[in-house]
Amino acid sequence: MGWFGETMDSVKSIQIRQALSQALTLGLIVTSALIIWKGLICMTGSESPVVVVLSESMEPGFARGDILFLHMSEDPIRAGEIVVFNVDGRDIPIVHRVIKVHERKDTGEVYVLTKGDNNEEDDRALYARGQHWLQRRHIMGRAVGFLPYVGWVTIIMTERPIIKYVLIGALGLLVITSKD
Amino acid sequence: MHSFGYRANALLTFAVTILALMCAMASICDNLNHPTPTSQVQVLNINWFQKQPNGNDEVSMTMNISADLQSLFTWNTKQVFVFLAAEYGTPKNSLNQISLWDGIIPTKEHAKFWIHTSNKYRFIDQGSNLRGKEFNFTLHWHVMPKTGKMFADKIVMSGYRLPQEYR
Incomplete structure (x- = not known):
């Protein structure tokens, strides 16, 4: 009986240990993914450092399913840059190119017009009703790098x-x- | 230890690592290229020049644009996006950049071009500052790689002075 009890105990203890170590491994995977994501946010200064291209509006440069790396620095926004912006009343951010910039002398505020490379018209139709320009607060970041598929x-x-x-x-x- | 699953996992991890390494190397290679592009622009005609009812000046012009961007292309280049911008300052704005024409160059063979065009996007000022205004023509390009970091640069070209009167 003593021998059997010992064996049972050892088996039980092994299973608990195993379960604990597996839980630990799982926790490690989840936390390291979180650390990488938050680290990227910290380094790039953009609230979503990686975005997936969902539309064909920037073809043939960016296709659906490509990944863009964003960066948000203090540098002023200039024509030609590809920016990711949010429009009031729309959930999905848009990735388009800046074609016009007006920068105020006194406040430094920028007024920006964007257009998709593959679109015929500029983005005024996509903006909120009555909105003619994007401003700094609409812009989440600019695309700096690119990974296909x-x-x-x-x-x-x-x-x-x-x-x-x-x-x-x-x-x-x-x-x-x-x-x- | 040496089950099918483990081997498949090891192989997949190795393949993805190598692929990521190759992508990174391809992108780093681009830094070794030192391009020397050239370009020229010539205004042929001011088609019309007027003040809109809301008080903003608008001008339409016809231009000749020529450029040689062949040196921008490397084996990691997917396309080059090129655009011509008018850049100027006004009392209210420290900088105004207005894209007048743009194009996508898919291959090196198309990178030496000459085009006769009127402005593709409307040249509208924020206000009424364009009479007699001198602005710079700037040719910008953005190199989109097959993978990796995007590059951008520009050439500032000769300026142009708009006429003193609406027409």
């Missing part, structure tokens, strides 16, 4: 949520069943 992962996941759950489930199962 990688964004398809997020596009597929948002359009087919089932794939997301299957993937998360499979990963979770892998972590739980892995032995070391």
Whole structure:
């Protein structure tokens, strides 16, 4: 009986240890992902340092599914730069190129007009009603770097949520069943 | 230890690492290219020049633009976006930049071009400061890579003085 009890105890203790270490591994993965994301926000100064291109309005430069790296510095915004901006009353940020800039002498405030390379018309039709110019507060960042295709992962996941759950489930199962 | 899953994982990790490394190297390579582009612009005609009802000056002009941007292209270049801007200062604004014409150059073969055009975007001032105003023509370009960092630069060209009177 003593021998059996000892064995049971050792088995139990191993399982608890294993469960704990697996929970730790899982926590480590989640926290390191969070650290990388927050670190990027800190370094680039933009609230969303990476965006996925969703529309064809910047073809052939940027295609749907490309990833853009944003940077938000104190440098003034100039014509030709590709900026990501939010319009009041729209949820999805837009990535377009600046074609006109007017910078005030006294306040330094900029008035910016944008256009998609692949669009015929400038963006006044996309702005809020009665809005003619974008200002600093609308702009989330400017695109500095570019990585093709990688964004398809997020596009597929948002359009087919089932794939997301299957993937998360499979990963979770892998972590739980892995032995070391 | 040596299950199928582990091997597949190791192979995938290795492949992605190598791919990322190659992308980074391709982007770093671009720094070795020192381009020497040239360009010229000539105003042929002021088509019309007037004050809009809301008080802003607007001008329409016809230009000849020629440029040689072939040296901008490297093997990591997807396209070059080029545009001609009018740049000037006014009492109210320290800088006004107005894109007059732009184009996308897909390959090196198209990078030496000559074009006769009127301004593609409306040249409208914020206010009424354009009579007799001298502005600079600036040719800007943005190099879009196949992957990696984007490059931009410009050439400031000769200025042009708008007429003293509306026409």
